Amino acid sequence: MKKGLTKEVIRRISKDKNEPAWMLEHRLKSFEIFVKEPMPSFGPDLSGLNLDEIIYYAKPGEVKNATSWKKVPADIKRTFEKLGIPQAERKYLAGAGAQYESENVYHRLKEKWSKFGVIFEDMDAAVNLYPELVKKYFMRCVGMHDHKFAALHGAVWSGGTFIYIPEGVNVDQPLQAYFRMNAKSMGQFEHTIIIVGKNSQGNYIEGCSAPKYNSPSLHAGMVEVFVEESARLRYSSVENWSHNTYNLNTKRAIVDKNGTMEWVGGNLGAGVTMLYPCSILRGEGARADHLGIAFANGNQIQDTGSKVIHAAPNTTSKIVMKSLCKNGGKTLYRGMVKILKGAKGASTHTKCDSLILDEKSVADTIPAMDIAENDVSANHEASVGKISEDQLFYCMSRGIGKDEATGMIINGFIEPIIKEMPLEYAVEMNRLIELEMKEAGAVG
Amino acid sequence: MFQIKNLKVDVNEKHILQGVSLKIKPGEIHVVMGPNGSGKSTLANAIAGNPKYKTTDGKIALGGEDLTHARPDHRAQKGILLAFQYPKEIPGVSVLNFLQTAHKAICKARKIAPMNPIEFRKALRERLAKFGLDATFMNRSMNEGFSGGEKKKLEMIQLSFLEPKIAIIDEIDSGLDIDALKVIAGGIKFLAYGGRGVLLITHYKRILQYLKPDFIHVMVCGRIVKSGSHKLADELERKGYKNIHHKTSS
Ligand SMILES: Nc1ncnc2c1ncn2[C@@H]1O[C@H](COP(=O)(O)OP(=O)(O)OP(=O)(O)O)[C@@H](O)[C@H]1O
Numbered sequence: 001m002k003k004g005l006t007k008e009v010i011r012r013i014s015k016d017k018n019e020p021a022w023m024l025e026h027r028l029k030s031f032e033i034f035v036k037e038p039m040p041s042f043g044p045d046l047s048g049l050n051l052d053e054i055i056y057y058a059k060p061g062e063v064k065n066a067t068s069w070k071k072v073p074a075d076i077k078r079t080f081e082k083l084g085i086p087q088a089e090r091k092y093l094a095g096a097g098a099q100y101e102s103e104n105v106y107h108r109l110k111e112k113w114s115k116f117g118v119i120f121e122d123m124d125a126a127v128n129l130y131p132e133l134v135k136k137y138f139m140r141c142v143g144m145h146d147h148k149f150a151a152l153h154g155a156v157w158s159g160g161t162f163i164y165i166p167e168g169v170n171v172d173q174p175l176q177a178y179f180r181m182n183a184k185s186m187g188q189f190e191h192t193i194i195i196v197g198k199n200s201q202g203n204y205i206e207g208c209s210a211p212k213y214n215s216p217s218l219h220a221g222m223v224e225v226f227v228e229e230s231a232r233l234r235y236s237s238v239e240n241w242s243h244n245t246y247n248l249n250t251k252r253a254i255v256d257k258n259g260t261m262e263w264v265g266g267n268l269g270a271g272v273t274m275l276y277p278c279s280i281l282r283g284e285g286a287r288a289d290h291l292g293i294a295f296a297n298g299n300q301i302q303d304t305g306s307k308v309i310h311a312a313p314n315t316t317s318k319i320v321m322k323s324l325c326k327n328g329g330k331t332l333y334r335g336m337v338k339i340l341k342g343a344k345g346a347s348t349h350t351k352c353d354s355l356i357l358d359e360k361s362v363a364d365t366i367p368a369m370d371i372a373e374n375d376v377s378a379n380h381e382a383s384v385g386k387i388s389e390d391q392l393f394y395c396m397s398r399g400i401g402k403d404e405a406t407g408m409i410i411n412g413f414i415e416p417i418i419k420e421m422p423l424e425y426a427v428e429m430n431r432l433i434e435l436e437m438k439e440a441g442a443v444g
Numbered sequence: 445m446f447q448i449k450n451l452k453v454d455v456n457e458k459h460i461l462q463g464v465s466l467k468i469k470p471g472e473i474h475v476v477m478g479p480n481g482s483g484k485s486t487l488a489n490a491i492a493g494n495p496k497y498k499t500t501d502g503k504i505a506l507g508g509e510d511l512t513h514a515r516p517d518h519r520a521q522k523g524i525l526l527a528f529q530y531p532k533e534i535p536g537v538s539v540l541n542f543l544q545t546a547h548k549a550i551c552k553a554r555k556i557a558p559m560n561p562i563e564f565r566k567a568l569r570e571r572l573a574k575f576g577l578d579a580t581f582m583n584r585s586m587n588e589g590f591s592g593g594e595k596k597k598l599e600m601i602q603l604s605f606l607e608p609k610i611a612i613i614d615e616i617d618s619g620l621d622i623d624a625l626k627v628i629a630g631g632i633k634f635l636a637y638g639g640r641g642v643l644l645i646t647h648y649k650r651i652l653q654y655l656k657p658d659f660i661h662v663m664v665c666g667r668i669v670k671s672g673s674h675k676l677a678d679e680l681e682r683k684g685y686k687n688i689h690h691k692t693s694s
């Protein structure tokens with residue numbers, strides 16, 4: 001495993017994966033753009049991120065051999081223990097290898113739905129198994145020119161999920177990458193593509209909510225979603241990377257006529273996070289719902305938000321964000337809603353609330369709206385506050401201790417998002433937040 | 445027995461209570477009446493341990509135990525429970541979750557076994573029904589979007605659930621319709637029959653006709669200026685606070 005990125009590394013990735021020529025070409029072109037592109041002109045300080053020190057690629061086998069359970073940092077181990085995650089799973093989540101039975105779950109899920117023409121595949125495998133399909137969609141939603149880390153991703157992506165739901169299929173069972181990722185190795189540059197055909201429905205649950213530990217300190221994944229006419233997709237994820245990680249993730253959906261895209265997300269981990277899931281509503285009557293929670297503890301910076309582009313008439317969007325910060329953590333909600341000329345009857349509503357849990361922490365919101373059409377409805381509500389003394393006294397006057405009361409008020413604050421999450425996420429999310437409340441927060 | 449002695453309380457550096465004393469025996473109903481701003485809610489908050497209300501002098505004791513400086517949760521666990529004049533909303537926290545959390549905390553402190561979730565749900569449903577609230581209230585956020593009367597009913601339900609030794613009830617009867625008033629009065633009587641002390645703050649004689657209080661105290665400017673039997677309420681209604689005040693303070 002080598003640090004830093006060169007054309008040689010890229011060629012090796014492509015060769016190891018046995019990729020078709022077009023993909024190698026795509027990687028090399030992306031690399032050129034990556035080298036030229038400047039760092040983002042907004043957002044948190046990334047000067048601590050040394051791009052030459054990152055390991056961009058390692059074969060799954062190498063990772064397995066390189067990371068032993070013993071080397072997993074103590075704080076990560078402790079979190080696993082507190083979460084009550086079984087030993088085998090802990091090792092896997094920590095990147096210490098170990099496969100287990102979830103491989104079977106994945107295969108059963110995959111087989112069941114393949115009868116309906118649904119593809120649920122590892123992204124590396126999909127490139128070779130479905131070259132035409134992948135080529136048609138790969139980085140067509142987020143281009144390599146989009147920003148520096150999109151270009152980097154285009155050059156070094158590895159792993160991820162490919163889902164194709166053909167026309168008229170309602171996949172009423174959540175497709176969980178959790179199982180797939182347990183079967184294969186996961187990387188920090190994973191690429192996920194989800195296509196939901198006309199009148200179809202899908203529900204995708206990304207990864208798992210337990211902390212992941214990867215030795216490199218950069219995560220630049222990409223998610224591209226295509227929601228076709230009258231289709232619907234819900235994408236749920238909880239990201240909880242280890243605290244030495246820069247999480248610079250790109251997630252975007254294109255939504256056709258009367259289609260619906262729902263993003264449900266929780267961000268707790270990483271040192272610095274920049275993540276703004278985006279929905280492009282390009283068909284008339286398309287709809288996007290963005291629901292998210294961000295928690296910054298200790299030195300963490302959660303620079304998160306959402307972006308919606310209303311590019312067709314009667315499109316609607318709803319954004320609900322809740323952020324929490326504690327012990328010096330910083331949360332920033334960065335929103336951008338654009339209503340393009342011609343998107344008559346578009347309507348958008350944003351509600352973002354921040355809860356600051358102590359004097360040391362900071363929360364801010366930067367909501368931007370860019371409206372080029374008259375006949376629209378656009379509104380924004382934001383609140384930044386603390387837990388009120390009165391609320392706390394009310395709880396305590398019922399015999400509830402201060403810490404428990406605080407936890408209860410916090411759980412109530414995020415409840416509108418939690419209730420939309422898949423059950424296992426909701427439970428874990430609450431537990432993770434409870435843990436964060438007890439911990440001082442990570443350093444470094 | 446519940447006792448407060450010469451209680452002096454400041455709010456925002458202002459002396460509000462100027463030395464209040466009361467003794468409430470188990471099963472007794474005491475009523476505090478008095479003009480707006482005279483310090484009735486201050487008394488209630490100080491007894492419950494609201495940190496905004498600073499006790500500068502005096503003593504609060506329950507069953508001989510000094511609780512003057514105890515934390516509010518500790519006081520509740522010991523049996524001092526307050527029904528608020530203005531109950532607080534807690535968004536996203538359901539009535540069921542809130543009450544169950546309180547029930548568990550209190551049982552733990554009192555070293556008794558809490559009801560299991562199924563029993564608890566059943567008990568809460570029954571209690572809601574008794575106070576004329578639909579079972580769906582269980583899943584609503586605490587006090588959020590509740591009507592004035594519904595909030596008051598929920599305060600009473602909380603008191604009856606959490607087994608106080610002394611219940612401080614602040615203006616529970618304001619803004620209630622006649623049926624609700626009867627139900628609430630029934631709840632208060634039930635507390636007293638069960639051997640609990642009750643300190644009821646009110647402006648109206650109306651609720652007293654259902655209760656037959658043992659004592660009525662008149663508070664003016666942070667002091668109890670007169671105490672008497674339930675007949676005092678009639679006198680107050682005839683004469684108003686001004687005259688009562690003049691008579692006793694001269
Ligand atoms: N939290 C507070 N902050 C500032 N002033 C307060 C606070 N609570 C009470 N006070 C003041 O203390 C005095 C007594 O108020 P309190 O609420 O005890 O009156 P009350 O007798 O309950 O009146 P009412 O009959 O109107 O409910 C008032 O002058 C009030 O403005």
Ligand SMILES: [Mg+2]
Binds near residue numbers: 484485486529615
């Ligand atoms: Mg009052």
